[in-house]
Amino acid sequence: MRSWLFGQSPRIIILSALLLFLVITSFVVMKSARDALVLTQFSGETLPYFMVATTLLVGLMVAVQLRLNESLSVCSVLAGGLVFYAAGTFLLHVGVHGHWPFAVPIFYGWVGLFGTQIPMLAWSIISRRLHVREAKRAIGTIGGGAVAGSIGGGLIAERVARLGSTPDLLAAAGLLMIAALIPVIGLGLCPRVESADDSSLEAGRVLRPRFVAIVLTIVAAGSIVSTFAEFQFKIIAQQELTTETSLTAFFGWFYAYLGVATLAFQLVVTPLVIRWLGITAGLAVLPLALLGANALIVGFGTLWSAVVLRGGEQLFKHSIDRSSLEVLYTAVTGKARIRLKSLVEAFGVRASESVAGILLIVLFSIASLPLSTIGLLGIVLSLAWFCAAILLRREYTEILTQTIERKGLDIDELKRSLFGPEFHRLLPRLLQTTSTQTWLHLLDLLETSDQRLIGPRLSILLEHQDAQVRRKILRLLFDQPRDYSSDVERLLGDVDRSVRTEAIRYLCSHSPQPMGRLLTFLQDPDPSVRVAACSCSLILEKEESREVAMGKLEEILNHSYDPDQPDLRLEIANVLQDFQAGDAYLRLVRRLMKDSSLEVRRSALKSVSKIRPESLLPVLFANSKEPALWADLRGVLASFGPVVIAYARQLLPAQETPAELKRLILQVISDIGDEPSLALLLEYAENQNLWLRFQAIKGLNRLNDPQELNGFRPRIQQLLDNEIRELEKYRQQQGVFDQGAPTLISNLLAERRQWSEERIFRLLGLLYEQKAVQKAYFAFSEGSSHLFDTALELLDSLLALEHKRTIVPLLENQTNRPDGDPRAPDGRKESLLQFIEQKDQLAAAAALADLRPTELRKWRADLETAVQSLKGQSLVAETLEWRHRQMRDEPSPTESDSLTTIQKLESLSKVTIFSRLGPHELLLLASSSVVQDYGEGEIIYREGETAHHIYNLIKGRVQLRRDPDQVEEISPGGSFGALAVLSRQPRFFTAQVLEPARCIKVEREAFWEMVEDYPSASRAIFEVLSGQILTMMGRLKKDEG
Template sequence: MSTFLLFLVITPFVVLKSARDALVLTEFSGASLPYFMVVTTLLVAVLTGVQLRLNERLAVGTVLAGGLLFYAVGTFALHLAVRSGWSLAVPVLYVWANLFGAQIPMLAWVMIGRRLKLRQAKRAIGVIGAGAVAGSVGGGLIAERVAQLGDTPDLLAGAALFMVAALVPVTGLALCRVVESEDDSGKETETQLSRRFITAVLLVVAAGTIVSTFAEFQFKIIAQREVSGVRNLTAFFGWFYAYLGVATLVFQIAITPLIVRWGGVTAGLVFLPAALLTGNGLIVGLGTLWSAVILRGGDQLFRHSIDRSSLEVLYTAVSGKARIKLKALLDAFGVRAAESAAGLILVLLFSIAGLPLITIGILGIVICVVWLAAAVLLRGEYRQILTQAVQRQDVDIEGLKKSLFGPDFQRLLPHLLASVSTRTWLHLLDLLDTGGQKQIGPRVSLLLRHGDPQVRKKALHLLFAQPHDYSADVERLIGDVDRTVRTEAIRYICSRSPQPMGRLFTFLQDPDPSVQVAACSCSLLTEQEDSRELALRKLEDLLTGAHDPDRPDVRLEIARVLEDFAGFDASLQLARRLLQDPAIEVRRAAIKSVSKSRAESLVPVLFTSFKEPRLWADLRTALAEYGPALLPHVRKLLPLSDTPLELKKLLLQVMSDINDEEGLELLIKQAESQNLSVRFQAIKGLNRFNRRQGLNGFRPRIQHLLEKEIRELQENEHQIGAFSTRPATLIGSLLAQRRRWAQERVFRLLGLMYDQNALQKAYFAFSDGSDRLFDTALELLDSVLDLEHKRSIIPLLESRAVGSDSEPSPVARKETLLQFIKRRDQLAAAAALADLQPAELGKWRPDLKDMLGSGREQSLVSETLQWRYRMAQPEANASREPDSLTTIQKLESLSKVDIFSRLGPHELLLLSNSSAVQDYAEGEIIYREGETAHHIYNLLEGRIELRRQPDQVEEITPGGSFGALAVLSGQPRFFTAQVVETARCIKVEREAFWEMVEDYPSAARAIFEVLSGQILTMMGRLSEQKDEEGAKGKRG
């Protein structure tokens, strides 16, 4: 339809041009042509303003249809006027033809462009543009044939008929979906265009307009000089446009798509200035009719093929209202103002000064050089526009914090203090701790009077980071009923006291060990050696006495203050003991403390902490502090087969944090590992390393890694096509997740070879899910990658599978399933089994039995297969046994929990493997307030109440989760969980949860979003309640 529309629009335009040029050059001299051009430009500018106003009020299709009818009626009227011999008919025809050519083809392109995405436009531009070229051929042949058989004015009647016929494809396109509805409605982020980009595009368009106007003038003057008679001129112009159209059609179909696809959009913009530069050179050197034909032919050949196509695709990359503004600017200055300037130059140089054509040719050469420079500049700017267009639209954490802790929060804080539940305050203080808020001291100090000790302690902890001294408020907490609150208060007072010695000796004699530990940390404030030695001896005595594993409070306090003694040899023995403490919170505090000492003798002890996933982040930071001194230990551990996978991944993360060439070599070597987890972690480490100093000299090895990842991605695409493309199924979700991982590895490796920032943004846009961002990301890749990588990677990424209504063939499903089992890919095989139809399950039973019975025991596959066999039996019913759920069933249940909803099958499998199903009777206590948190719970059936003294109650219904906050914070249980109605729960082990979070940070992000959403909702309700109370008070 688009091709047909352009054909029916360009054909009458070429017919009008042929008649116009023949009639004008017959009746007027060449010196008058510049005046015609100037007048035409002014009228086009006025009519374009009217058109822009119509575009704001009417759809593009409506404006185009109205324009076609208007010009059809006017063209037929001009046919009659020319026939009748009206003296102004020919001048009016000249202006009329130019007005039609300036408006109608542009509206047709706009209507087509609004129905094409960026990559669609790039792929289809050759065929669509061929319609315009075919119209040029048809118009030229019609003009030549009419000139030989009839009169030139008869061409006008034929042009009017083509305009009426163009209404058919306009109506058809109006029924097609507009892909830019988001842009039009202003919902999509508007592209911010740089001045360099606007200047480059403006120079390209304006220079092209001026030189093209010069070329048209030179061509007509030389043609008038060499060809005489109206019929001869009509035949000559018809012949010229016809054969030029054939050449353009061949170029548009065969060459333009290849240039745009493999050379990039901006590469197509250098052909036209190069052709006009050559043509002007021939005009200057020869000045013959053939040199004019080459000049004008090059102009028309490339302008209506590669140049126009490249510009239209380039405009498609600009989103939102920015595209409308850009086109308006280019139309006003790049086209209209440039045409006026070209006309005035021709009037001055040719009509008034009487200079020869060679002068215009020389001026054209100069402008072409500027044009080429602008086209080269535009290549880099186009890449920047694409990079900006794919900016990641992710959760704005800082914006969320501002919305949480903004003026409304400050205004509502006193009311929050009086009305908000303890659980909500604990959530809110955890968020404040991550917010880096420096001006919340006066408000937070109010919480020092809160009734819950956990809230008081967290509020006091926040005051340490505030710039002002709140010792007067903290003094009252020295006698607090809670020991941990008293300890924090003593540390705060000593740290802010101008005379800490008096405070120190008083607190060192206190009978409470926690108070003594706090005093030891204050001993450093005295800057006296005796007090430091005394403090260290006191800490050793306290640690020896605090041996109860169930009472880690004193040991935790010692571990926290140990960082104050970094650099003292006497503290190393304390550190070794604390790093092996049975309490995880003690080990975490010790790791943070020893990271400042960087004592190499502590490295082996630090390595023993890798078994606890919750310590990985702290351990990574501590090990990275050692720098290159850690390399001998890493070089020894990585090659060992008995080195745990978690430790290898942790060491690779540390290597990426150490800016050392030997560490880089280790990362490159591990990136070639056969173990996917190790390889992926090494690639991530290389990205972090590359961001700091680059990877010069490693391109061949990175290319080898890239080829391997491309092969894996190709295999994954085959599995998706062979088995399932439905993301709603478990197998569909699994294969889609693996494809995303493979794609991420490809993008990461490309980031090591090209602009890493651009590749990172391209990946975020590629994986965003938006069709527009997907297309723009591929276009950005197209502008960055070299030809070799374009051919191997972009077609593979471009074939991104979407949901399909058609089922894959049973043969392909069976072969893929058996391949999963053969490779011992248990999760994929189990997911595939869960997706089988009962008929397929029965038909393939012998093959599955043979495959699983040939020494290939796979517990997850066997469990899933037996479950499917049971469910296929008519008498199958759900068992109420506590552990009756299979791993796959638990996985699917966990995927529906709010905090796990963003996880994929691989992450959920880690949780499922360490989870258990348990039933609870009515009235049973699942856990009590103050107990250590070991599980996160997902409620499948029944009702649970969370209680906290004195009267705080929260109800959990099926599908909800509870117990996560204590696991996340490492604190004792904040509530008592009691069964109200017989319940069934899935219990997720704390250790498995933290191991999964370390590998998949999206879980932590999801929890943050859930908690933030709850607090924002609560603040909104409280604000509304406060406003209603204020309104009632005024009425009263």
């Protein structure tokens, strides 16, 4: 069963409610005694002076408290505060009983200090132990503790007033403060929800000024209106009830019954409002209530209207308003929360109460205006308060987005700072100390920056020893206003042909008489020089020179095949990128796109994208069989626009079309982005193939345009409904096959569930603000528990009620045990037969591997019938035969190829390097892998050999050595040979068998195919590898030491 507390220990909830109960009980007891003592000993005109003095005193104590918070924990400050106030309350009890001078005025300020500091500290310690979603879920119970404290305090005040005297309430309050130390100590032992990483991320984060201003407006307006309401209530009560006993009994009765109503509201209504309407809706309830209640004061001014005003203010303030505000604070984490609460306490509460007190002195004590004037002012402030609560909705979403946002590297800013005046000043020293590779990286950045004016100093690099650096500098010189022909002239004799070619192009383009130089270069015996001269001829706006150049290029291309000169053809392809027109161009580019050199075809593709001749489309799709060209081909095909759709409709349904090519086609369709493209993507977003469906939804995300998608929203909603049902199905299936420990089928269903969750987020990005939904998904899938919780809260604030009620609870349940009973065999059998019927071979085989022997015997006939009736399920048939062989207790064959695909898959999942891959990724590896046995002393591969396989040891021991020292010993479950495959380098070590070993060999091509199909797998593999490399380096360093 799912815990309603989201896995949070009930201990925190109980201790939090108990702490608030004791704190608020003691406060209400003291407040009842305070009001009765002051109103019977002083006139109503003096009350504003008490309020202002108390506010100033509170401001001073808050400043002291903030200083204490910098050096002490909140728990320590709260515990110390309770002891301090308990001791002071006992002392004041003696003073009030003994009629000490100024005891009652001091007690009035004392109660104000306690009521401000201690509840705030109590809420602070609670918020540090709850996530925002946990706080929303548990706020009814926790806030109910505070409301119950109001009830308890009111009942104690009423009973003590009747049986004893009002000063006796002070002793009771002191005892309650001492008792509150118990839950404080208990909460201090509970862990905080913010990890060290979360806290470091929050450090230095600046809250949005608009958000802070709105929160301050809400709190300040609320404080002023609440102060007015308290004053109006007390003055009217003093006019109607004149004795100390009657006032004490009235206040006790009032707070007791009000507490019952508030408790009921807190437990029943507050959680519903906050959960389904949101925090901002909860903050709008109190100003609306006070707007109406102040109207009653203005209209009637009687005791019952004052009861409605004060009752409504207390009812909503201590339930939904306080709860909403505390949940809002929980959404702001780390030091930002402390800064916000300090700001709110100093200005939103204390300064506002001072303003309210001064207004009361001026309007009531000095000007003697009627209470209706204060009521009118309360109406105006309540209206402003309500408007601020409405505006907070947008800001709350932004603050949640800010909480989960990760600041990325601003490349443009990096370039601007890198290539500033300091770069040019240090250039001579950089030339002496910077490596060639570093210079190449710097020049790549400079070439793509907006500060390409490099100045005369960088021309020094024309003499750099590396030809690549010289060539890049030449390219940058084309954009400089100054003529560097005299410097470039020296490069005509450069040893590198590509440098000479760039130099010729530069000189021709900057020469005052280019034709003379061109004729000389066109007769040069070096074909690369002639190609460069043709490039310059094409730039000139003369038709004759262009025809001559195209003819020369065709002639050079014809001679580049005997002998084979792919570099020369690459230069021709590069030239064609700057000039595209005419039949000669089409002939050249068509030949170049069929070239055996991959780089030549890639350069020719860049040329095609600029003129988009439709006659070349068949040639382009012929190149789609080369995976290395897919990235370049995508942009070219997208530039052709809608004409590609017809080819896409032919290729996508074809079984022989590779999966990666189908992904490329869907990406091209999304890049085109017209209405037929949208329709095609939506069509494949409903495809049964999970991988194709996901790629189609990604395509929709890439072209997300609200205006273009408006007509397709019903279909997107239907897709979302389908994905929700699918996610529910995966959850139920997980429950059916869940046996506590991870199994192949449970891992498979968990992976599919994660994919389904991502598809849901992507579809939500089409219906709501995509950037916010995207950030929510990243935090949901990759962040800490704090980020996961905040991501769901962000989603909760974005979604409409129809989606919020279904999607958020479904996503929230991912950390809990899935629904379904694994002991129910009928459910397992039904799911297994469904997998077979749907030809879901991997799921069916994984489920078969998970069956108990009794289930396998009982269902044998049904399973064999199902498999035989549906042909083409070799993986299922193989797994079923293996399980039957297991059931018959037959000895395992000893041949090296005896392992089934599922057995290889399970073995690979136990190998460290593949341990974080899902079943779908492992299936690609297992299907193409082979099992091989090696004898003792046998060499598996030698140092320096070409790497063709990754080896995964399932039995025996293997030694990796790099002469003359042993480096590492591999045990079962380990892998070796992966680093050479990943880096495409020769073997780094020699692998020799120490004792008879069995290995699963994964081919290099199969591995890279898996990475291309599942890009996320590369991250998991590289994280594991990096950990292994760091461990090895640490071991070597230790050995050297």
